[in-house]
Amino acid sequence: MLIAIVRKELLLVFRDIHALMVLFLLPIVFILIMSLALQDRMGGDSKEHPGIGLWLESETSLDKEMVAIFTRLEGLRVERAASRQQLLRLLDEKRILAAITLPENFTTAIRSPITDDREKLHILYSASLPASMRRSILGAVREALGEYQANRLFEYYNLPDEQRRQRVDHLIGHSLVVTSYHTRNGRAEQPNSVQQSVPAWLIFSMFFVVIPISTTLLTEGQQGTLQRLRTIPVPGSYLLIGKLIPYLGVNVIQAVLMLLVGIHLVPLFSGEGLRLEGEVWLLIPLTLAVSLAAISFALLIAARARSTEQATTLGGIGNLILAAIGGIMVPTFVMPALMQKIAALSPMNWALEGFFAVLLRQGGWEMVWPEIFKLLLFAGSLFLLALHSYKGLTDRKQ
Amino acid sequence: MIKLCAIDFNYAKQPLLFNELSLEITKGSLFGLLGPNGAGKTTLMSLMTGLLTPSQGEVAIDGKGYRNHRFDILSGLAHIPQEYAFYPQLSAAENLQFFSSLYPGTMSQRRRRIEHAIELTGLTGHVKRLAKHFSGGLKRRLNLAIGLLNKPELIFLDEPTVGIDPQSRRFILQSIQALNRAGSTIVYTSHYMEEIEQLCNDVAIMDHGRILVHGPLNRILEKRPMVEIDLDPQQQPLAGTPFNQAIEEMGFTLSHHRITGKPRDQKQIAELLTAVSREGIPILNISYGKHTLEKLFFELTNTHLRD
Structure with missing residues (x-):
């Protein structure tokens, strides 16, 4: 039945x-x-990282170093723009989540103890970007600036590249932090x-x-x-x-x-x-x-x-x-x-x-x-x- | 035998529908239950099939009550509702297999019962089709076939011929007669009076939760010979005239140039005709004799519309 x-x-x-x-x-x-x-x-290694746009009002050798640091940022994809208009267009087309403008002589201004607003790096967020993403991008930019500053500090010691990178990593905390995931069997995937x-x-x-x-x-x-x-x-x-x-x-x-x-x-x-x-x-x-x-x-x-x-x-x-x-x-x-x-x-x-x-x-x-x-x-x-x-x-x- | 003994019933938060209602249906009869919409036919049938329980009184089938012998009673009973009580997404064969497997029996017994039901309802050649693709007549026949799978001794049929063509209707009525001849007791409700007259040997008419009349069909209709005289409607209005008064004094009713009533004897019919002829009103039609079921139905339940 x-x-x-x-x-x-x-x-x-x-x-x-x-x-x-x-x-x-x-x-x-x-x-x-x-x-x-x-x-x-939600974790995972995506093949597509969220993008940020970068435009330099002028470009010196120091600026290039700054750009190189930006492009190495973890979890972000950096798109270079040739002009302010192109930067804004990338934002309009939703190809990037935030547009970063490095003002003229920024690499000089960064060493000054005080800078006025015109000399500061400017981040323009997409209006719909959630707060968590804004914080992530701001954190990443600050990390890039910190790395740049640390590099400048160690310039005076005239160290070989490898040693200098190790000290910079140590100073900004890269080499001081290790991450893993809590699982019962201790596997760290x-x-x-x-x-x-x-x-x-x-x-x-x-x-x-x-x-x-x-x-x-x-x-x-x-x-x-x-x-x-x-x-x-x-x-x-x-x-x-x-x-x-x-x-x-x-x-x-x-x-x-x-x-x-x-x-x-x-x-x-x-x-x-x-x-x-x-x-x-x-x-x-x-x-x-x-x-x-x-x-x-x-x-x-x-x-x-x-x-x-x-x-x-x-x-x-x-x-x-x-x-x-x-x-x-x-x-x-x-x-x-x-x-x-x-x-x-x-x-x-x-x-x-x-x-x-x-x-x-x-x-x-x-x-x-x-x-x-x-x-x-x-x-x-x-x-x-x-x-x-x-x-x-x-x-x-x- | 079905015996309803002084049953009371009401739906939740509703007034009492049945108040000490009693009814007996003899074994082997083909019982017709008539009544206008809302009279309580379906509720009465639900009480007889154990779908509902009376608040007072008892329903007994062959002396057994539902309280203590529910499955015993149900195993010999079939309820064929007015709706198509099967699965339209399944084929006729799948429906028959499913419902037959709910009854006790071996595989071969079930197979024989299915074959018998198919044969009796003329479904051969249609069993593999999905029921949803069936015509109204085939659906009614499948509905009936499913009800026959336990070889029931007692069959409840709720308006089994609604919405089908005359051929299917005739076939179903013949099948019901055949089942009755084979020994099954059948309780049948319908709004088609001629069906009840054709099929049933025992009839009850109910309204407002009361059985108004119950007994063998012939006796019910013979009990109440009726006279009807249609007068020429071209004549002047007769309401309130001395002629009208005289007719009413004789115990008849005059309405819209029609005289109706139950005469005491044939002598009174002669007196009535004399009175009409004395008034000089032309008679268009005279009828006298046995009631038809339809006339009795309207006489008992009135002609006003029901919800």
Whole structure:
């Protein structure tokens, strides 16, 4: 009996082209777009660094040295402009994020204890540039100036180039700082944007089972199929479990597919690929727990809604809110403290933390089980509520 | 036998729809349930099929109540709702396979039941097509076929011929008669009076949650012979005239140049005709005899429009 219900549900979902697009195409597109778009913002070595424009009102040999320092700046691509107009055009065309003008005799002015505004280096930011990027660019420019100044200081010692560079690096801190990433197994590989995008958009798409589940359940109610089913000697719990099992399978297929997209498809679009490291097997119980939470949430919405339109609207908006507060759309680390506390209430956040524990932090069972436990508790509570509301579906039809 | 014993029922936050309603439907009958929209037919059917539970009283099928014998009752019952209660995205065969697998039985038993249902409803040659591509008639037949998969002894049919062509309608009515002849008790609702007259041997008319009349069809219609006399409408208005008063004193109703009523005996019909002829009003049409079901229906439920 249960096999027949499961088979029927699978036939229904795999014949619903819209559901398939929402469940499979939407997350693939999101993963591709967000992995590529954020690869430089969320770690990873992008092949395309954000650009800044540089125009020198005059060019001396010292200016050339300054330019050389600028072009070596970490994480920035420097485009030289031949004129102020060209510099502004680069900014208008969005080829650069900020335009830097080195005034005439800047390299002389830089040595003066006091300079007036006309002698200062000027940074013109793109109006839409976020504060974090402005701070990064300002920091990079100050670092370039510091390096230039340090070079000038060590000129007096007449040191060989190698020694001078070592002292400059030491003075401005380059050689005093070393960075790494905290992972349980101590491997020092930098997490990339795919590592963050794949779980985020996978979780988001898993929760979108609300669309096919509510469509089939409410259509059954509206068409009288549910009435017929309730006059057949089958327990209501079987009918709901019969919906749960196939969507568990759909969610697992989604998970496998999205991981494969992260590993194989994203690199084809010039991004970095997803790396599966650590105790990858933990993704299995985690995925099942996320799936149960998503399906129970969908079943409750479907059982409570009065029409397909209401269910898809409620489900869609519910998913968007859970995703927005849960760190799917905006990473929780950029949220203020209050929002981070609110984020911890979203099941999508528990799911995301679970995936990050495995994929980013290479965590073990002790890091993942609290998230799995919360997800299963959420799933169990909502499933019971859905079961209670399920009978009401036919009663409302009379 | 279906027995509803003094049942009360109301929907949440709604006034009482059924107040101590009782009804008995004998085993093997083809029972027609009539009533205007909102009369309570579907609710009554839902109570009989266990979809709803009365707040007072009990529904018993062959002496068993839903409270203690729910699955036992349901295994021998089929409810064929007015809506197309199947999955349009599945083929007819897939629908039949799915619904048959919800009933107990071996694979070969299920296969035989499916074949029987296909044969009885004339779906052979259509089973591989998706149900959403079916015509209205085929959809109705598939709806019926699914209801026959458990070889039910009791079948509830809620307006099974709505929106289909006369050929499909005839086929479905013949199938229902065949099922009844084979021993199934059938509870049938329809707005088509001639269908009920053609099919049913036992009828109930209900309105506002009450059974207004119930019994064997012939006896119901014979009980109330009716006279109708259509007068020439070109004559002057008759309302308020001494003639009108005389007609009403005899127990008849005169409205829009039509006299209607139930005569005590044939002698009273003669008196009525004498009175009309004395007035010199030309008679266009006279009818007397058994009610038609439609006339009885309107007499009991009035002709005003329902929501």
